[in-house]
Amino acid sequence: xxxxxxxxxxxxxxxxxxxxxxxxxxxxxxxxxxxxxxxxxxxxxxxxxxxxxxxxxxxxxxxxxxxxxxxxxxxxxxxxxxxxxxxxxxxxxxxxxxxxxxxxxxxxxxxxxxxxxxxxxxxxxxxxxxxxxxxxxxxxxxxxxxxxxxxxxxxxxxxxxxxxxxxxxxxxxxxxxxxxxxxxxxxxxxxxxxxxxxxxxxxxxxxxxxxxxxxxxxxxxxxxxxxxxxxxxxxxxxxxxxxxxxxxxxxxxxxxxxxxxxxxxxxxxxxxxxxxxxxxxxxxxxxxxxxxxxxxxxxxxxxxxxxxxxxxxxxxxxxxxxxxxxxxxxxxxxxxxxxxxxxxxxxxxxxxxxxxxxxxxxxxxxxxxxxxxxxxxxxxxxxxxxxxxxxxxxxxxxxxxxxxxxx
Numbered sequence: 190x191x192x193x194x195x196x197x198x199x200x201x202x203x204x205x206x207x208x209x210x211x212x213x214x215x216x217x218x219x220x221x222x223x224x225x226x227x228x229x230x231x232x233x234x235x236x237x238x239x240x241x242x243x244x245x246x247x248x249x250x251x252x253x254x255x256x257x258x259x260x261x262x263x264x265x266x267x268x269x270x271x272x273x274x275x276x277x278x279x280x281x282x283x284x285x286x287x288x289x290x291x292x293x294x295x296x297x298x299x300x301x302x303x304x305x306x307x308x309x310x311x312x313x314x315x316x317x318x319x320x321x322x323x324x325x326x327x328x329x330x331x332x333x334x335x336x337x338x339x340x341x342x343x344x345x346x347x348x349x350x351x352x353x354x355x356x357x358x359x360x361x362x363x364x365x366x367x368x369x370x371x372x373x374x375x376x377x378x379x380x381x382x383x384x385x386x387x388x389x390x391x392x393x394x395x396x397x398x399x400x401x402x403x404x405x406x407x408x409x410x411x412x413x414x415x416x417x418x419x420x421x422x423x424x425x426x427x428x429x430x431x432x433x434x435x436x437x438x439x440x441x442x443x444x445x446x447x448x449x450x451x452x453x454x455x456x457x458x459x460x461x462x463x464x465x466x467x468x469x470x471x472x473x474x475x476x477x478x479x480x481x482x483x484x485x486x487x488x489x490x491x492x493x494x495x496x497x498x499x500x501x502x503x504x505x506x507x508x509x510x511x512x513x514x515x516x517x518x519x520x521x522x523x524x525x526x527x528x529x530x531x532x533x534x535x536x537x538x539x540x541x542x543x544x545x546x547x548x549x550x551x552x553x554x555x556x557x558x559x560x561x562x563x564x565x566x567x568x569x570x571x572x573x574x575x576x577x578x579x580x581x582x583x584x585x586x587x588x589x590x591x592x593x594x595x596x
Contacts, residue, residue: 194330194332196329196330196331196332197330199329199334199335199336199337199342200326200329200330201337201340205322205560205564205565206229206230206560208564209229209230209548209558209560209561209564212548212549212552213225213227213229213552213558216552216553220556223556224556225552225556225557225558226556226557226558226579226583226586226587226590227558227579228516228557228558228559228575228576228577228578228579228584228587229558229559229560229574229576230560230576231375231437231534231535231576231578232442232578233436233437233440233442233509233578234578234579234580234583235440235505235508235509235580236440237439237440237441237444237489238439238440238492238493238497238498238501238502238505239497239501240492240493240495240497240498240501241439241489241490241492241493241498241501242489243492244488244489244491244492245444245485245486245488245489245492247488248484248485248488248489249485251484252484252485259484261480261481262481262482262483262484262487263481264475264476264479264480264481265289265291265292265293265472265475265476265481266291266292266293266448266481266482266487267293267484267487268288269487269488269491270293270487270488270490270491271288271289271291271293271448272288273491273493273494274288274291274293274448274494275287275288275290275291276288276494277494278417278418278433279418279420279450282417282418282421283421284418284420284421285420285426286420286426286450286452287453290450290451290452290453290468291448291449291450292448292449292450292451292471292472292475293446293447293448293481293482293487293490294446294447294448294449294475294479294482295445295446295447295479295482296434296436296445296447297403297405297432297433297434297436297447297449298323299447300432300447300449301321301323301324301327301369301401301403301432302323302327303474303478304401304430304449304471305327305328305331305333305367306331306474307457307467307470307471307474308366308367308399308457310331310332310333311333312333312366312367313346313363313364313365313366313367314328314333314344314345314346314365314366314367314368314369315345315346315347315348315361315365315367315368315369316345316346316347316348316369317347317348317350317358317369317370317371317374317566318341318347318348318349318350318358318565318566318567318568318569319350319376319377319562319565319566319568319569319572320369320371320565320566321371321375321376321403321565322564322565324369324401325342325345325566328345329342333345339567340563340566340567341566341567346361346363346365347566347567348361349568350374350377350379350568351568352526352539355379355528356374356377356378356379356528356537357372357379357381357385360388360389360392361392364396364398365396365398366396366397366398366399367398367399367401368389368392368393368398368399368400368401369401369403370389370400370401370402370403370419371402371403371404371405372386372402372403372404373406373407373409373410373529373532373533373535374529374533374535375403375405375406375535376535376537376560376562376565376569376574377528377529377535377537377574378528378529378530378531378532378533378534378535378536378537379528379529379533379537380410380412380415380532380533381415381416382414382415382416383414383415383416383421383422386416386419386422386425387422387423390419390422390423390424390425390428390429391424393428393429394424394427394428397456397458398428399428399429399430399455399457399467400419400425400428400429400430401429401430401432402418402419402429402430402431402432403431403432404417404418404419404431404432404433405432405433405434405436405437405447406437406533406534406535407433408437408438408502408506409437409506409509409510409532409533409534410532411510411531411532412531412532415532418431419431420450420452426452426454426455427452427454427455427456428455429452429455430449430450430451430452430455430467430471431449431450432447432448432449432450433447433448433449433450434446434447434448435447435490435493437509437534437578438493438502438506439490439493439498439502439505440505441486441489441490444486444489445482445486446482446486446487446489446490449471451467451468451471451472452468453466453468454466455467455468508581509534509577509578510530510531510534510577511581512534512577512578512579512581512584513529513530513531513533513534513535513536513577514530514531515581515584515585515588516530516536516575516577516584516588517530517531517536519588519591519592520536520538520575520591522592523591523592523595523596525538525539525540526538526539527539530577534576534577534578535574535575535576535577536574536575536577537562537572537573537574538572538573538574538575539571539572540571540572540573541571542571543563543570543571544561544562544563544564544569544570544571544572544573545561545563545564547559547561547573548560548561548573550594551573551591551594554594555587555590555591555593555594556590557587557590557591559573559574559575559576560573560574560575560576561573562574
């Protein structure tokens with residue numbers, strides 16, 4: 190008989206954002222005349238940069254002529270985009286990443302989920318708390334955890350991220366094999382210094398561990414002292430894989446383009462302790478299970494690195510950071526403590542009470558959608574995440590509503 194993957198039964202309730210969507214849909218059905226403003230899910234609202242649109246149109250026109258038509262492209266991505274990424278995102282910052290170490294994909298969510306296929310079932314995994322749910326849920330689905338109890342899964346090593354440590358977790362007290370890190374952090378908006386990342390790199394070197402580094406929000410870093418990539422840290426090439434996305438950088442949430450960097454020097458190990466390069470393994474997985482991002486979308490992504498694209502993308506990110514500054518100012522006036530919103534599009538607010546109850550309060554009394562911190566882990570209880578991704582008009586209106594409800 191055909192058997193089901195019973196590890197799915199261990200997943201706690203529904204996916205966080207699905208639960209939020211369900212509650213919002215129910216509220217809107219009951220109150221159709223109420224205008225709901227969404228500051229929950231991290232989806233962008235502003236148009237793509239003009240340089241990307243121009244490149245997209247040109248590439249679409251190429252597809253209309255036999256001489257310039259493109260069929261299947263390389264699964265790893267076209268060389269023109271991989272070269273642009275390597276030169277602008279890494280080499281320009283002193284990180285020695287080559288173009289053939291870049292793998293273009295349709296989203297960091299997919300890549301951070303799929304990368305775990307390369308690793309053995311029994312590896313010990315360190316997960317920050319609070320954390321982006323995909324890191325945890327995909328390992329549950331793969332059978333690397335026990336059942337959940339009191340909001341945590343047996344078999345995972347949780348790294349508490351709290352007010353006391355500035356939401357940058359301390360190193361594990363025991364050896365672990367696989368480490369998930371995300372900076373600027375989703376959901377807390379916290380950032381990590383060079384010294385803090387260097388400590389993680391040294392830990393990974395000492396324990397033959399691997400860091401999975403999610404840098405999807407690096408474009409929001411405005412502090413020149415902060416690293417944008419883990420590869421700016423000496424030795425990271427040997428112990429880290431990095432994930433990035435054009436979704437929040439240039440508004441590609443609906444057009445889908447991202448990339449993962451797997452250096453040729455990064456290793457994992459067999460039972461006997463023999464080193465195995467992960468680059469060819471990810472290349473095999475990528476070519477077997479992925480057919481590549483479309484040519485027009487990759488041309489649009491390439492345009493992000495043109496002089497016009499850089500200026501327009503920077504202005505787009507600055508726009509959302511302006512929203513974040515407005516949110517921070519409003520909440521500070523209302524007496525709330527928070528982190529994020531300065532080098533990150535997320536504001537992590539200490540509400541001092543049950544996250545889901547506070548979420549429901551803002552939805553029902555202010556018609557403003559946020560994200561309950563408890564959905565990101567045990568340490569998220571008592572917090573909400575507010576996203577700066579919306580129009581300025583909507584953010585201003587939402588803040589006016591919060592002033593009335595929370596004053």
